[in-house]
Structures are given as C-alpha cells and as structure tokens.
Amino acid sequence: MKLLVKKPTFWMTWIILTLLLLGFQSSGITVDRNRAVADYPQSITFELSVSSDVEIESVELEYGTDALVCGESVSRVVPEDFSPGTSIEIEWDWDLRRTGALPPGTNVWWRWIVSSSSGESLITPEQSLRFTNESIAWRTLETDSLLLFWQNGSTSFAQALMDAGEKAMVDLSAATGVDMEEQIEVYIYASSEAMQMATLFAPAWSGGLAFSDHRAVLIGIPTTSLEWGKRAFAHELSHVVIGYYTFTCIGSLPIWLNEGLAEYAEGDMEPYYIGILSDAIEEDSLLSVRELGQIFSNDRDLAQLSYAQSQSLVEYLIENFGQEKMLLLLGEFREGAPEDRALSDIYGMDRDGLEAAWRESVGADPMQGGVEAGATPTRTPFPTISPITGPNVVTETPLAPIVPTNTPTPLPASTTTPTEQPEIPAQSNKSIIPIFLVICILVILMLALTGWFLWRRRKAS
Secondary structure, three states: OOOOOOOOOHHHHHHHHHHHHHHHOOOOEEEEEEEEEEEOOOEEEEEEEEEEEEEEEEEEEEEEEOOOOOOOOOEEEOOOOOOOEEEEEEEEEEEHHHHOOOOOOEEEEEEEEEEEOOOOEEEOOOEEEEEOOOOOOOEEEEOOOEEEEEOOOOHHHHHHHHHHHHHHHHHHHHHHOOOOOOOEEEEEEOOHHHHHHOOOOOOOOOOEEEEHHHOEEEEEOOHHHHHHHHHHHHHHHHHHHHHHHOOOOOOOOOHHHHHHHHHHHHOOOOHHHHHHHHHHHHHOOOOOHHHHOOOOEOOHHHHHHHHHHHHHHHHHHHHHHHHHHHHHHHHHHHOOOOHHHHHHHHHOOOHHHHHHHHHHHHOOOOOOOOOOOOOOEOOOOOOEEOOOOOOOOOOOOOOOOOOOOOOOOOOOOOOOOOEEOOOOOOEEOOOOOOHHHHHHHHHHHHHHHHHHHHHHHHHHO
C-alpha cells in the first residue's frame, strides 16, 4: 500500500508556527510607572510600579551622575522593602545627607532591572533628571567656557563677573598650560548664607565652594561686594580647572599647590596677605612646605598665613621655572606621584629643597620650628574660600570663627520645592522573544523542510 503524504501549503505552515509561538509566548513584565522625584538639595526618590502574570522575583536599581569617578561609575541598590509578587510598587530614597552633596546642575541617570520567575528580565530605558534648585528664578549668561546663573543684581553685575572669570581662565592657562575644554557651571547666590543653605555640609565660614569633579562652582556674592566677588570667582574657577585636570584615584594635589594656584588666579597678592607674610618672615614664624601640603589649620591666623605662603610658593615656581614645568608638575600629580618625587622629577628638589630655595628668595631664615602648638587642622568636603580676606571688606554679616568640620552635619532644609520627572508611558516586554523560542522556531522550520524534502523524494520515486 502506497503512503500518501499531502504537500504542506504555505498557510498551513504559517498557522502551525503561529500556534507554536503563542504556546511559547511568555507572560511579560509591564512597567506602569517609572519616575524620580528630586527634593533639592537633600534627596532623590526613585519610584517604580510593575506587574506581570507570573511572580516578579527581583528588582534592582542602577543609578549614577555625570561626575568624574574612580572605577565603575554605576551604583546598584536593591530596595529594602521589596517583596516578590505579581504586582510591585516600590521606591528608594537616595539620601544625600548620608552620601554627600551634589551641586546644582548635576545630571542624575537611572534604570531598573526587573526579573520574573519565568526567567524573563526587563531593563528599563535609561532616564535622567537635572538636579537643581528650581525655587530660585535664575538668570543666565553663557560663553563657550562658562554658564553663569545668578540670583540678584543687574545684567552688568553678572557680566562683570563673567568677564573676570574668562580673564582668570586665560591667565591660569598662561601660567600653568592647563586648558579647560568642558563648560563650567557657576551659581552666584545673593549672599554666603544663601549659598550655604543651598548645599549640604558647607562650612559656616565659606563664601564659595568648588566641585571640580562636577565642573561646578557655587559662590555667595552680594551686589555690594563685586570686587571681592571677582577674586572669589577666579579662585573657585581655578579649583575646578586644576582639580579636573589633575583628577586621579591614586593620589591628591598638595593643598599648598591647589590653594596657591587659586590665589594666583585671583591676581596680585592682596596687601592684607602681603602684610601677613612680611610679619611671618620678620618674626620667623613661617610654616614648612610639609605642613602646607597636609591640612590648613582651623586657627584663623595660621589659615591666612597658609594662603599667603601658598600663593608665594606658586609665584616662585612659575616666575623662576615657567609654565612648562608647572604643567609637567601637575601631570606628575595626575599620574599619582608622591609630592617629593614629583618635585624632584620636575624641579630637581624635594619639599625641603623647595622650602630652602623659596625662603632664600623672600629673605627668610631657614626653617627652625614647627606649626604652632595646639593648632587643630580642619577638613572640608570641597575647596572653599572665606567670604572675606581682609579687615576692610564689607559683607552682610560678620565672618564666623573657623571651626572644625571633621563630622559633617546637614544644614536645615532649604525652601526649595520638590521637582518631578514626567512619568513615561507604560512599557512592556511582551514582544521580546526569548532565545529559547528562536531556537524552537529554527527546529520547527528544519523539521518542516526535512518533511518536504522526504515528500518530494517519495513522490519522485
């Protein structure tokens, strides 16, 4: 008896494959809400709502910023209140009072990774928000190198600051050879108090803050203190430019060099600092280069002497050895070289040799004593500048005493209002075909072709 095999038609094959696909189709994971809510400057809350026909077994948040970082730039967290289920509503708070401040203008990105018991995984599209103080009606000026936001004052006030900043960057490049290709954002607050309230952990005596890894500067400049503001602007810009250029994960720039370059960027040494330095030379009370490379004292007089000496040291190096060697020195620190080795490689003298040469150049005696007994160093979370540098500068409030800030404490909440990212439309991964389904389709097609080939051979025989 001859076996009759009916030739499969195109539509029969299509129907069979469709039924098989429907049989293997997974239930899918649907994202109903995915947003971030910013409460500047204290926190960012990430919210997610997802559902699935099968149990969702895990949810993980990945997030980060546009700042320079060491190593991997992705942070991962599993929300503590997560419980498996077919419908999940979850949120996680990024508490900046615990992890450290972010300056205004920081770009924060995030995405979620959701996995179900069927083996499916969904990675939501990467989203971002601009973390900033939207309660202030900022006005802006912009050049290729600077984006300036200011709170109070006329356009001419802001333009004068912008001009001073542009000049400072040109002068800094001429002195060090460092050019900043990326744009720097600068926020000018109405006062130092307003600036301190606009971020976390700002020392009570600070008039400006530099976030070199974020390319951002915050300064409190009253409209009545424009001349001081120009110098403060130049000072903080130097911290960002030099800090960004020398960023490294295996070392740090000596404080005397970092602050000395910032003072140098302001222009000629102020008469107030000249007097402090002259008195210290005459009284043989100068600090050593080794001391200046560690932490500036919280004693007001020693802190001011540290700034004056640091500027004088930088002036000595630039004026006697030039821009090229300063650029090479900064390059050494960017590579993580220790201070003595960096100085020896570029200038042929270590810290003690530099101190001896500099002391001779300013007419000081060789170093005999150490730092004043009882002086306690202070650490600050980012480079700062005091609201005033001399006794004749008028500010809105008196300068508070310098106090240690080893353990940061959060400032009172600002008057900012939360800002929300718009919700995105619900997403689903039901159209995503798992790899095993593709393999099944290929197997079915191969079986169909084999059957058709056998049928043709039998028919031909």
